[in-house]
Amino acid sequence: MCVLQVTRDPNACGRSCIPKFPSARVWPCFGVIHQDGRRAIPLLPGASSPIVKWVIPSTIRHRRVGAFIISLGLALAMTVTIASPSSAKRQSANWDQQQITNGIRGVDVSQWQHGYSKPLNFKKLRKAGVRFAFIKASDGKSAGDRPAKKWWNIDRRAAKKAKLVVGSYHYGRPTSNVNNLVPDAVGEATQAAARTGRFVSGYLPTALDLESAPANLTPAQVTLWAETWLRTFKTLTGRTPILYSYRYFLANRVLATTELTGYPLWFAHYGTKQAGTTAPIAGWPADAPDFWQFSSRGRLAGSGSTNIDLNVFFGTGDELRRLANMSVATAQQFGLI
Numbered sequence: 001m002c003v004l005q006v007t008r009d010p011n012a013c014g015r016s017c018i019p020k021f022p023s024a025r026v027w028p029c030f031g032v033i034h035q036d037g038r039r040a041i042p043l044l045p046g047a048s049s050p051i052v053k054w055v056i057p058s059t060i061r062h063r064r065v066g067a068f069i070i071s072l073g074l075a076l077a078m079t080v081t082i083a084s085p086s087s088a089k090r091q092s093a094n095w096d097q098q099q100i101t102n103g104i105r106g107v108d109v110s111q112w113q114h115g116y117s118k119p120l121n122f123k124k125l126r127k128a129g130v131r132f133a134f135i136k137a138s139d140g141k142s143a144g145d146r147p148a149k150k151w152w153n154i155d156r157r158a159a160k161k162a163k164l165v166v167g168s169y170h171y172g173r174p175t176s177n178v179n180n181l182v183p184d185a186v187g188e189a190t191q192a193a194a195r196t197g198r199f200v201s202g203y204l205p206t207a208l209d210l211e212s213a214p215a216n217l218t219p220a221q222v223t224l225w226a227e228t229w230l231r232t233f234k235t236l237t238g239r240t241p242i243l244y245s246y247r248y249f250l251a252n253r254v255l256a257t258t259e260l261t262g263y264p265l266w267f268a269h270y271g272t273k274q275a276g277t278t279a280p281i282a283g284w285p286a287d288a289p290d291f292w293q294f295s296s297r298g299r300l301a302g303s304g305s306t307n308i309d310l311n312v313f314f315g316t317g318d319e320l321r322r323l324a325n326m327s328v329a330t331a332q333q334f335g336l337i
Contacts, residue, residue, distance in 0.1 A: 105311070131320070140172055172208050222254050244265075266311075
């Protein structure tokens with residue numbers, strides 16, 4: 001979601017002008033429009049999904065402001081690839097609404113689930129049927145990495161205390177410099193490995209969250225970046241990482257190479273019409289994905305007033321135990337077997 005907000009203050013800073021929408025995976029704003037309608041103050045350029053989808057109607061008091069918003073939205077829509085698993089489809093609030101009866105239930109969280117810095121109640125999430133939680137641990141940009149580091153440390157401990165199997169993910173941000181793709185991917189993988197590589201026993205592998213890439217990169221170049229990241233992380237930690245992405249990105253922005261499709265897949269695809277399973281992914285193994293993120297609008301006790309991403313692991317509790325390098329005794333305590 002990209003929000004353009006009108007302000008009276010021409011010196012308004014990004015942090016104070018971005019509305020707090022803890023119920024959504026919020027995209028950074030591209031600009032704050034001054035109320036005189038003459039200036040657009042740039043704000044956090046480089047958002048992954050810079051499509052103007054929502055505007056605060058009560059703040060628009062000048063026709064030139066409205067015209068600017070519309071023209072900017074159209075220009076961005078024509079020039080930038082949309083990055084969204086399926087934002088227009090109706091989504092489920094829980095597993096029953098999605099008609100999921102098999103598999104292991106889980107969630108994934110980041111700083112956006114901590115509106116006003118409130119903690120999540122993982123004990124309540126466990127009572128709601130949750131057995132695993134992927135937690136954002138790192139980000140390719142420093143502005144996103146700082147809160148990721150903070151909440152990774154807090155949420156990891158709280159989730160483990162509540163007897164949830166913990167996994168982690170790194171939000172990947174490929175460079176637009178085609179001559180620096182490999183060093184850039186190695187750098188981000190090294191960053192992620194330093195944050196999560198030591199968490200092995202009782203932890204799920206780290207996932208590479210790859211859902212956007214600069215428009216100038218070809219699918220082959222994005223694939224090179226992704227494979228380099230995954231290969232480097234595996235070399236540094238000894239563990240096979242997971243790839244997270246969604247249908248459009250997998251079909252249009254990367255190539256389904258033998259190497260890339262050999263990694264476990266965490267697949268984001270929303271919509272209640274899919275019922276308890278998701279459609280096959282062209283070019284990927286018939287048994288993919290391993291994890292399915294079927295909703296970004298979950299409403300569970302323990303998630304406070306925010307929406308939360310809902311997932312299912314297509315396997316047994318014992319298979320999840322082995323993936324997390326967890327002992328049988330611990331898995332029994334965690335309710336997996």
